Amino acid sequence: RIDEGYATNGGCVRDHKGEWIIGFARYLGNCIVLEAELWGILDGLNLILDRRFKKILIKIDSLEALNAIMEDTSGNSNSAIVRRIHQTLKRVKQWEIQHIPREDNLIA
Numbered sequence: 001r002i003d004e005g006y007a008t009n010g011g012c013v014r015d016h017k018g019e020w021i022i023g024f025a026r027y028l029g030n031c032i033v034l035e036a037e038l039w040g041i042l043d044g045l046n047l048i049l050d051r052r053f054k055k056i057l058i059k060i061d062s063l064e065a066l067n068a069i070m071e072d073t074s075g076n077s078n079s080a081i082v083r084r085i086h087q088t089l090k091r092v093k094q095w096e097i098q099h100i101p102r103e104d105n106l107i108a
Helices: 032-049 065-070 080-089
Strands: 008-015 018-029 055-060 094-099
Touching: 008 032, 008 065, 018 032, 032 065, 032 080, 055 080, 065 094
Parallel strands: 055 094
Antiparallel strands: 008 018
């Protein structure tokens, strides 16, 4: 969320049945929307790794963030955040990322 130039991110982690495990939010300061979306993914991934999940499904309503991650699966992106996401995903046994329309994203 961007409000007067200041951004926050947030999301939730759910189990394979869709049951809530944990939610998170963080103040990011001044950044663009794409960066806030990417930081949200990275923060969520770190929570998942702390809980030792082996398979993850990332659902995101930002096509721009999804494309930034998927366009550079080699992990050599110009974006430090995208590189960190790829480094983190290498520690996960199986992962997938899906776009969901914002109106279907009840968390947002």
